[in-house]
Every structure is written in structure tokens, then in C-alpha cells.
Amino acid sequence: MGAIARRLPFHYGWLIVVVAIVANTITGGAMFWTTSVYVPAISEDFGVGRTVVVAAFMIGQTVFALAGPFVGRYIDQNGAVRVIRLSVFVAPAALVLTSFAEAPWQLFIGWSIASVGRTFIMPIPFNWVMTRWFEGRRRQTALGLVTVGFGLGGATLLPLYKVLEERTDWHTTMLVSGIAVLAIQVIAALLVRNHPADIGLRPVVSADERRLDDLPAIEWGLSAPQSLRTPAFWLMSTGLMLFFIGQGSITTLAIDFFDSRNVTAGAAALSIAALIRTVARVPIGIALGRVTRVYALAVVVILSQGVGGAFGPMLEPLLITRTFGVRHYGAVSGSQQMVTTGGQVFGTIGGAALYDLLGSYTLPFLIYSAGVGVGAGLVALCGMIAMRPVHQARLLTSGRSDTAS
Known part of the structure; x- marks a missing residue:
């Protein structure tokens, strides 16, 4: 692999970025965006209400959230490559088996297993790899670009899966x-390495930070237990949870919302929105290397919603690395994932339940919007606390203090 890396006209780290983008595209399309296609289709197939189907997917989200801290801690200790190789078997096999479900309980079990496999793919494994292959501002850029794949899944695969479901059924769609x-994870398992040193390379750094390349890599940062004891962690996690409740719940329920309003092009509208966000993510991801006021940017992004959709997935890794460092990124990110993703469970199930009760999505969508405003305020408070001397002193004892806000 080292010989191949040295023949490339660019640093091998950027090839890993491309692999991560494609993996996030395919996995995001298969295990996030398509749920909006599955909800009405499975509801009609099984003859049950929306709440039952949404609950099956949200239990999967709960499993995904609970598995995060354990997977993240394992990655911190052993690297991401082992987990990525394991993903070759778990998520694809679970999706294929779930595609043969003929009753809600089978969907519940199958999607829960698939959700465990999802933690082996996104977002922690590839984000963790970015923190090892890139340094300084290039790290922010790489983390931003990797999230482009998530939006691409909605922009490119959602309409294809919707057409496939209409021409066949949801069983065939999930099987495909x-x-x-499976295909992309086999490629990822073959190409991704934990550290550039594994193939005789140095991390990617910008030209004006080249001095970092001459120094030993210092993976500084607070541990998960240390982070959990800070107010910054809970303010950040709760604020992002409220933001993602709105983003995730509306996305999951969007096609059913359009159907309830007799809008036949719901999937097309959702995919166009995802395409706009994806196109916006590319320049935003590249520009992240120049951003210093991360917390102020996060507040603007959350409040904007539309722009926030383009930038939203970038917030978590950017805020975590800025606030808690990278040494224990996997465990800290997994702990935050448990909070942010766990909250989405109740938001989406609650929205589906209110629809079954009222026959309208107006009230739940209004609640989601109000939560976004609260979330922005909490992230702003997080930024204030993270820049206080007490928090900075903790970072100093862990190896580094970053004074940019």
C-alpha cells in the first residue's frame, strides 16, 4: 500500500477522504434517507399505523446511540480499521435479512442489528481517521468534506430508491x-489505514503550518469521563440534540408529510433540497480550514435551518475537536452521539404519534422549530464556557490549549 501511496499525485489521505465520502453516501442513503420511503410503504404492507413503523426505525436509532460510546472507545484503543472491516459483515447482512421481514417484530429486530452495524461505518470511524491523517486547519477541512457524503445519499440515492420501491416493493429496495x-465497505476495508505512519507517510498539514510536520504528533484532548464532567459537553450535546431532532425528524417524516398534503413529488423535493445542501457543503468544507470562530458559526448555522442543513453534520466533529481535542475523539463522539441521536428517537416517534392523533404534521413541525431556537442558545453558552480559563486549564493539562473561539 505504501508503494501505491507514493505513486499518487496527491497525498494518500485525500484518497481516504474520497472513500469516506462514498461510504457515507451509500450508508446514509441506505440507513437514513430511505426511512422516509419505507415508513408509508411498510405501514401499508403490514397494515399498521405510522407510529409502529417509525418506532421500529427509532428503536434502531436508540441502539445506534447506545452503541456509540462503546464503539468509540474501542476505536480509540484499537483504531478504526478493525471496526471498518467488521462493518463488511454486520450492516449488509442485517439489511439483507430485514428485507425479508413479514411482520413488525421482524423489522424491529432486523433494523436494530443493522443499526449496530451502522456505528461501524458512520460517523465515528471515518471522522476518527480524519483526526489522525490530517493536522491543523487541514483537519477541519477534511472533517467538513467527509460529511458531504451524507447529503449526497439524499441527493442521489433517495430518488433512485423511491423509484425502485414504486416499481418493485420496499423488500427489494432494502435488499439492493x-x-x-457491502460493496463500498469491502473497498474501504482494503484502502483505509489508521495512521499515515502505517504506510510510511506524515499527516497532511497546510503550507504555513508545515512546522507541525516536523514535530511528533501530539494527540491531545480530554477523555470521555473528563468531558462528561464539564458543562460544555452537556450544553453542546443538548443544543445539537434539539437541532438534529428538527432536522432528522422532518427528514424521516417528510415524504409522509407531502403525501398527507397530496403532494406527489415529495421524494423529488426532498432530494433537491439534499442536493442543494450537498453542493453547499463542498465549498463550506474547504473553507472550514479558515474558520476560527467556530461557536459563533455554529449558532448561525443552527438558527438558519436551511443553511444548517448544509452544515449540520459538520458541527459535531468540528465542535468536539475544538472543545475536547482529538486524543479520545471516538469515546467523546460516541458519548455525544448517545445524547444527540437518542433525543431524535422521541422527537420522531412523537411526531408520528401526533399525526396519528391529529391527522396533521403542523403541530410537531412547529415544536421542532421552537426547539432549534433553544438549541442555538445552548451552543452559544457552550462556547462561552469552553473559552473560560477553567476549561482552558484542563486542555493545558491534556497537552494543548486552543484559544480560538
């Missing part, structure tokens, strides 16, 4: 998605 996840 499982095969697609």
Missing part, C-alpha cells in the same frame, strides 16, 4: 441497499 453497503 444492503448489497451497495
